[in-house]
Amino acid sequence: MNALARDVQIYPIAAGTTVLRCRSWNRLRFEIEYALERGTTANSYLIQGDRTALIDPPGESFNEMFLTALEQHINLYQVNFIVLGHINPNRAETLKILLQRLPDVTLVCSNPAALALKDLLPEASPRVRVIRSGEDQLDLGQGHCLQFVPIPTPRYPGGMATFDPYSNILYTDKFFGAHRCGENVFDLGWSDLLEDRRYYFDCLFASSVRQVTAALDRMEAFPFGVMAPGHGPVVQYSAKELFHSYRQWSQAQTSQDLSVALIYASAYGNTATLAQALARGITKSGVAVEAINAEQTDPADIKAAVEKSAGFLMGSPTLGGHMPTPMQTALGIVLASASKTQIAGVFGSFGWSGEAIDMLEGKLKDGGYSLGFESIRVKFKPTDVTLKFCEEVGTDFAQALKKAKRAKQPRTPASSVEQAVGRLVGSLSIVTARQGEVSSAMLASWVSQASFTPPGFTVAVAKDRAIETLMYPGNPFVLNILAEGKHLGPMKHFLKPFAPGEDRFAGIDTDTAENGAPILKDAIAYLECTVAERMECGDHWLVYATVQAGQVLDGEAKTAVHYRQTGTHY
Structure with a gap:
């Protein structure tokens, strides 16, 4: 076919x-x-x-x-x-x-x-x-x-x-x-x-x-x-x-500790699509979302959802230079009931102007709310790149809520079990993937060979990683293995926080593999792979991939490995 x-x-x-x-x-x-x-x-x-x-x-x-x-x-x-x-x-x-x-x-x-x-x-x-x-x-x-x-x-x-x-x-x-x-x-x-x-x-x-x-x-x-x-x-x-x-x-979803109220109206479906992408990024990060269509929801339900949430997002189209009446009503409810400690966000689509987005942003700022990201303004239908951008914004928003929650909790020393788990080591690698106009990368150390025939390995990918949506069965990627003594530069680069939509490969010397994914020239070796299966493991996906091609770029170097003090973080 x-x-x-x-x-x-x-x-x-x-x-x-x-x-x-x-x-x-x-x-x-x-x-x-x-x-x-x-x-x-x-x-x-x-x-x-x-x-x-x-x-x-x-x-x-x-x-x-x-x-x-x-x-x-x-x-x-x-x-x-x-x-x-x-x-x-x-x-x-x-x-x-x-x-x-x-x-x-x-x-x-x-x-x-x-x-x-x-x-x-x-x-x-x-x-x-x-x-x-x-x-x-x-x-x-x-x-x-x-x-x-x-x-x-x-x-x-x-x-x-x-x-x-x-x-x-x-x-x-x-x-x-x-x-x-x-x-x-x-x-x-x-x-x-x-x-x-x-x-x-x-x-x-x-x-x-x-x-x-x-x-x-x-x-x-x-x-x-x-x-x-x-x-x-x-x-x-x-x-x-x-x-x-x-x-x-x-x-x-209902068992999550944190939730976000996602309030929107949508004239032609475009703002709703943005809301959907934002929600995807938030929920994949382990934060619940209460989506609220302002045109169909009772004001009391909006108030209840906002009051129990750790943060809220508001999205609106612009119709004739104005914000739809249901969103004006929802905005009034939010300003009257949301805590000033809640993180906020604004998004929307428009045809010829975006006054509704500006109004939402201005009213929330005047009300003393902190915005978790620069307001998202999309003209007409969102593109693939825009949807990926919104998903990454949602993930960052969820991580900010988690960080705020952790800051309020006292730190406890690692247990003996956590310290023991931390002694597990793995090779330091950079996973790179490209799908159409969208590309991404991540630092990985939970990598292990899994099969001889066909040659295959597993890599653990956190659910809130931007690259996660490019790691489904049938999708290609490259595993770039780092060299001991030369790993700090790539490691620092790919460990730093990237803004949504930011080019992960800016300043990095790369080639392009046969499967379209980037190859890092500083790698000791690379493997061109295809995701065969993946299994849900708590807050990670365990991805099993088969290898179609590969090459050793530096036969004298040793593989860099990652040593940890505790099993509770990388």
């Missing part, structure tokens, strides 16, 4: 039920959860009884091929209902075409989605059926009597799941998905796509686990056997395991 190919895969998944999988093998990255670059599918579902319902048509990037495939599969006029698991500007473009071609179709959605449609697609409002309670049903005939439940999150306030008791399929929209393109319509078992699913959860849902837990409680009431998500394979063989994992991953 051509790496840039797109097509639509049509497959029956139950009696009277068909999935239309719009597939793209390229990255289609416009949000951070696509960063693994493994392609994606946008899944839509047809349920045909005496009447026909189309569930979740894809967004604008797929609409032409989707509509062609749909019309080839059925008579388009057979579609009586379009059920929306969520609504956004991208999907509204496809709906606009469908409404033009289907003058009698009815849109079925939650009340928040119906309100959003009034702004995005005003002509749709007369044709909307709003689901207002769990007792609302849609009888398609031949046993297909659809039931609905709201599953809102800050990112998707109009979220709604659909259950068909005839097939025992639960249509979960954004929940339980994965951005991986392939031939398999169904999952292959619990271990299949586990890493992709976990990454997808961490990016989309780790910052809204309170709402996720409530949604899980609602969906669990249905006796489903299969889950049909909006992205990735239909979950047939591991539905219960994946559902339980969402609970476990959510609980892991």
Whole structure:
């Protein structure tokens, strides 16, 4: 399959039920959860009884091929209902075409989605059926009597799941998905796509686990056997395991000692994408995030989240030179209830001006709050580099909160166990990686050979390292091994704190490996590697990599090793 190919895969998944999988093998990255670059599918579902319902048509990037495939599969006029698991500007473009071609179709959605449609697609409002309670049903005939439940999150306030008791399929929209393109319509078992699913959860849902837990409680009431998500394979063989994992991953977030209130509004999704990237950087560092969509959240909930947080971030678009009213209200709540000791941050996107960002920054500074980073201003859609920058800003923000907490705690001497663990030694190396326009590096000493055939080794990578997102299975990197007596320069350079987006290789003499990653000319040797597997180990990922190429650059030098006094830090 051509790496840039797109097509639509049509497959029956139950009696009277068909999935239309719009597939793209390229990255289609416009949000951070696509960063693994493994392609994606946008899944839509047809349920045909005496009447026909189309569930979740894809967004604008797929609409032409989707509509062609749909019309080839059925008579388009057979579609009586379009059920929306969520609504956004991208999907509204496809709906606009469908409404033009289907003058009698009815849109079925939650009340928040119906309100959003009034702004995005005003002509749709007369044709909307709003689901207002769990007792609302849609009888398609031949046993297909659809039931609905709201599953809102800050990112998707109009979220709604659909259950068909005839097939025992639960249509979960954004929940339980994965951005991986392939031939398999169904999952292959619990271990299949586990890493992709976990990454997808961490990016989309780790910052809204309170709402996720409530949604899980609602969906669990249905006796489903299969889950049909909006992205990735239909979950047939591991539905219960994946559902339980969402609970476990959510609980892991609620158990964190520190939390950040992330308050935002988003007109076209761009500010929400920035919030998502910031949240990813914070949560991967072991700090919880309470994402708050100011347009959908009660003021009392905003106040409660701010009061219990160690810091807060505020993001806003600029509409007509002004800050949206919900953000003005949220700002007033923050100024009245947040402690002056809390670290703050400001971000936002805009089209032609950024007055809302300036207003947020000015009001917070005038209120006596310290900003943890220079306000982030993004014009139109964020790029890959911008998303990586925001993730690194989030990581630095979380580390600043941790540092402030440690400063308040008395220091205790290392225990005998900690001192003993510190006697473990490893070779000093620099791990370098590049992915498109994004590159990164880190100093590593927890490195050990792990296999002869194929030649392979393990390296431990802290979860809050900037390079961590470039160290997933299939990703290339270079391990640069340092020489004894010549290691202090590279060691000091890569140990120093880098600002988000700062070039890690400025002033460093490098070549480029065949796999695209930088080679340090001062290294004793280098290995060109590919991540094969990785395992979660507390606050680190243990990465196993296989070696494809390498070279000794200085055959006379010895490998530098790192000696520590305690096992509690590097």
